[in-house]
Amino acid sequence: MDNKPIITFKDVSKTYILYKNDQARFKALFFKPRNPKTNKALNKVSFEIYRGESVGIVGDNGAGKSTLLKMITGVAFPDEGDIIVDGKVAALLELTAGFSLEMTGRENIYLKGYILGLEDEYIKEIEEKIIEFAELGDYIDQPVRTYSSGMKMRLGFAINVNIEPDVLVVDEALAVGDASFKKKCKEKIKDIISAGTTVLYVSHSADSVKEICPRSIYLRKGTVIFDGPTEETLKVYHDYKESQKKAKKK
16 A cells, blocks of 8 residues: 555535526526525545555445545535545446447447547557456447446446556446346456555445445545544444434434
């Protein structure tokens, strides 16, 4: 593990405006809403993640996990604070995002590669590895609109895990295909970790977080509650959930 952080969050905050409907959202493009209802997705979040670390992100729905991952991948931006990501990021979030339905699977490999900033020569080097991993057979040269949702996810997963990223972001994206392919995906992620890639892993499964991540960060309502060894983090998280259950029974 390198002693230089690959990801740094310093006092990062993000607030979303909650709209009643799509019409209100569209109207807000032209007129600033008065007294809007808001949700503070992240509130002064700070942490450092070092090269080669595998870090779990845990917390209930609405804790801010997805917002945090979107900021690391450059999809969302903070209202306040600083974020530094020193390396190439691959994200197993929305696996089918960025695909052109009219282009073939093979053509989409190049399209996704260009979106990720990869050069032609490098994409050619990894093209066959991606095709072999995705196990799509002759469909690789058919338009993506002819693919099932599972086939699209396979291709998306295969691209992201084979570009040799510096940072791999995983948001419970292992439910890809049948049992044997899921196993293959998990083994690939373990190989990536063994190779020294930094991994951020979000899951509601405590066992899978323990299996992959020695360290975890617990978020609650956009705030870091605990950051430390995974066993301790999960205990803090579990104890809070149990206290909430007892409070509801009273």
